[in-house]
Amino acid sequence: MTEPMDRAEETALWQHWQTAVVNAAGEAAPAPDPLLLAAYAEHRLSETAAEELEAWLALHPEAITDVLAARDSNAGPLPIEPPAAVLARAMALVPSSDPKVVPFRRPARPAPAWRVAIARVAVAASLLIVSLVGFALGTDAYTSVVNGDQSAALSQDLFDPPAGVFSSFGEESSS
Amino acid sequence: MADGTDLSSLIAGNKAAWDGFVRRYAGLILSAVRSLVREGTEAEDVLQEVFVRLCKDDFRLLRTYDSARAGLSTWLTIVARSTARDVQRRHRLPQSALDDVPERLLAVVDVHSEPLKLPKDLLSPRQQLVLTMLYERDMDVADVAKTLGVDPQTVRSTHHKAMLKLRAHFGPERQ
Numbered sequence: 001m002t003e004p005m006d007r008a009e010e011t012a013l014w015q016h017w018q019t020a021v022v023n024a025a026g027e028a029a030p031a032p033d034p035l036l037l038a039a040y041a042e043h044r045l046s047e048t049a050a051e052e053l054e055a056w057l058a059l060h061p062e063a064i065t066d067v068l069a070a071r072d073s074n075a076g077p078l079p080i081e082p083p084a085a086v087l088a089r090a091m092a093l094v095p096s097s098d099p100k101v102v103p104f105r106r107p108a109r110p111a112p113a114w115r116v117a118i119a120r121v122a123v124a125a126s127l128l129i130v131s132l133v134g135f136a137l138g139t140d141a142y143t144s145v146v147n148g149d150q151s152a153a154l155s156q157d158l159f160d161p162p163a164g165v166f167s168s169f170g171e172e173s174s175s
Numbered sequence: 176m177a178d179g180t181d182l183s184s185l186i187a188g189n190k191a192a193w194d195g196f197v198r199r200y201a202g203l204i205l206s207a208v209r210s211l212v213r214e215g216t217e218a219e220d221v222l223q224e225v226f227v228r229l230c231k232d233d234f235r236l237l238r239t240y241d242s243a244r245a246g247l248s249t250w251l252t253i254v255a256r257s258t259a260r261d262v263q264r265r266h267r268l269p270q271s272a273l274d275d276v277p278e279r280l281l282a283v284v285d286v287h288s289e290p291l292k293l294p295k296d297l298l299s300p301r302q303q304l305v306l307t308m309l310y311e312r313d314m315d316v317a318d319v320a321k322t323l324g325v326d327p328q329t330v331r332s333t334h335h336k337a338m339l340k341l342r343a344h345f346g347p348e349r350q
Contacts, residue, residue: 014309014341015310017345018310021303035239035241035244035250037253051299051301052300054301057307058307065312066256069210069252070249073252080202080206082202082222086201087201091197093193095190
């Protein structure tokens with residue numbers, strides 16, 4: 001019959017074991033998938049899968065508290081209410097797919113090229129016509145002055161208008 | 176919340192689904208990490224980091240979740256605590272340079288001149304885990320039983336058998 005062990009001896013044996021295991025394990029195994037740990041926390045793993053995970057947990061005892069916390073997560077109401085600003089910061093991580101956009105005034109569509117060409121031709125034609133008419137009038141006036149044919153008649157018309165124009169004024173003054 | 180349905184629309188980029196998800200689970204995540212980080216700004220930063228991980232790369236992490244394997248609250252708790260530990264590791268104080276450490280502190284006491292021989296499967300994964308919980312995490316038998324989903328007497332029996340094996344293996348070496 002084996003002798004009963006006291007706590008000190010048990011602790012020493014365990015530490016001895018732990019040192020040997022850590023030395024033999026070499027590099028730490030990668031952490032298991034969170035879903036695997038969650039399934040273990042809910043006792044949903046097969047015996048084989050649970051054993052493999054427990055071997056890893058034995059070397060990573062901090063993960064045991066994660067499993068315990070995960071089990072407690074479904075129990076009771078949440079004691080912490082996050083501040084509104086914290087919630088808003090998290091919500092902003094996903095932008096709105098249909099943002100409200102304030103439209104600016106629609107910019108004027110540029111006129112078609114043919115309309116622009118017609119306008120320019122019209123302006124050019126107008127300038128040309130005015131130029132020609134002005135030139136013609138000017139030429140006639142110049143010719144008249146130079147030739148002097150109608151200069152006397154012109155001056156007479158200017159200084160001695162036709163009788164019918166102011167005849168009524170003369171009769172009124174004399175009466 | 177019918178998680179399967181809502182997660183589908185959330186992963187599709189539905190803004191309203193994401194906002195609802197944040198409102199519902201932010202408190203759970205804060206509760207999960209509060210034992211690992213300081214309350215206040217640090218906890219809120221970890222909360223934001225968790226949500227960033229969930230929606231990063233077109234919700235890559237969230238897409239790995241399978242409701243058939245574990246509950247969403249359980250899985251989120253595991254993810255949150257894993258994130259908190261990563262944040263803790265990043266914020267850890269930098270190690271001192273080797274030259275700055277006094278030589279006496281670097282001395283290694285060679286307890287075993289030869290590497291400990293560890294027979295394969297000396298302890299089963301379950302036995303390893305029980306010992307780790309009892310001695311490393313300082314948990315009591317009832318908590319260990321609850322974690323493993325077994326009877327407390329089963330825990331005591333597992334512990335006793337493991338100790339007998341260790342004593343049988345290490346007993347002659349320790350003497």
